[in-house]
Amino acid sequence: MGDPVDALTVIFTESYYWITVVMMFLIHAGFCTYEVGASRRKNVLHTLMKNTMLIPLVTVTFFFFGWYVYFSFPNVPFASGGFTDAPWAEPWNEAMGTNMQDRINGVFWAAFLLFSWTTASIVSGAVIERIKTSAFLIFAVLIGSFTWILDAAWGWHPGGWMVQILGYHDAYASGVVHAIAGGSALAILCVLGPRIGKFGPNGEVNDIKPHNPWLVTIGLFLIFTGFWGFYAACNVPIIDIGGEAGTFFSATNIYLMPTTLSAIVFNFLMSFSGGLLAAYVVSRGDPFWTYSGGLGGIIAASAGNDLYHPLQALFIGAAGVVVMIYVHRWVERRFKIDDAVGAVAVHGYAGFFGVVVCGFVLWGYPAASPMFGSYEAREASIALFETPEGLPQINPVGQILGAIIMFWVLGFLPCYVLARILQYFKMLRVPREVELAGLDTHQLGDAYPYHAHQETAFEKIERTYAKE
């Protein structure tokens, strides 16, 4: 790095991603806090450790193979191109360590790793209070180090086949992170079943209160804060996008298409506000759903928040949250799905909605950088829609197909199969007696030994199940 401008650009980029990683740690602190708050007193420590231990496991497996998957799997499965060479992402490569000739690989790896933690952690909240830790940690590795990063190779990598052929656009991961996590959580919940007593004999839904609503509140604020880092990490901070027209430095989205930090600040805050406003009204001021609505609003608008007008972001965030809450209520009653923290709703339904809506609102924009226009699938002219310059075009058909791939194909399907296998070997759910007594009770003990306990309405219901 002898040239001062090159050195500044590289070291600025290195520092930029480093800061996003630090900020994204708050997302995980928030998920831990939120989940612990949402759980009952008898499950607090188990819930904490289940979520915490995904951190080291996803980290080491993302080092082993996750990072390689992102760069090596962008082609159409079994159809074109095969695996792409990505020596810098091989876990035995010298670039995967302290190296004076590569300052970006580590920070970029870490930013993607934090996305991995987030994806796995979203699932963690849905399944609290009855899943075995061992089962969840296997799911965490599958989701955090394989399925999500495979969908990123297909739909986030600028040369990914979904981007180049379908014109798939998902700038801040409505589908790539959130819809896949929601689909994964739904699959596990279908096999795992509800917590004992959640649904009464006549199908009534019993409310299971969080043991600490203030931890839930703080957790969601930490997640909101960490999302600033998440959004920034989805951008490339500085790159020459001028091409033949001459040098023009800009920030870009993950597809190397132009956007600005200002744009995403506008849209982040407006979609957040739209979600809060809508959720407050639809839920009649319920704090849990209002806070979740803030997150749902961001997620519903994230696919296109690089290009939306702030008022569009607000409206899409609000609409996504209305859809999210009504679909959640219908699924809960119709299919008896016990989503303990609303993760399938906030991430799955809102994410799916966001990907689809983006296809209509941004229909016509180029989906990927001209620098990847030579991708072989593009040369075969099999893209669904093209811009006049022959680039893949954002379109509703591609987005609808993309949402289905994210939620159902890469989210629901692999986790459903794995859940069935774990269930067959009795590795999925804790024994009934352990669930009733509390997952902490035998080994870890009461998390609040100095606090008196008053039996809740739900615990009275639960006791009737203990007598069966």
Add this chain to the structure above:
Amino acid sequence: MASTGLDSFSNPADIGAMYPGVGAETAMLGILVALWLIWHCFQIRQEEVEYREAVKLYREVGMERAMHHATGTIATADEVQIKT
């Protein structure tokens, strides 16, 4: 002393990998992959043993008492006895 192959930082432009054991990455990786899988095996076994003991205890003392125990209100004497 580990052989790093690097004993001077005087010409940074020529320095690539800086960690000790350059060339041994594949062996290190193989060991760590094995440890990762072994970790899962240990964790699964520990959890199964814990729940097996818990179910045995709860059936002995009755679920009503076990559920009270979750709130820290019941002594653990018989639990200790079973563990030993």
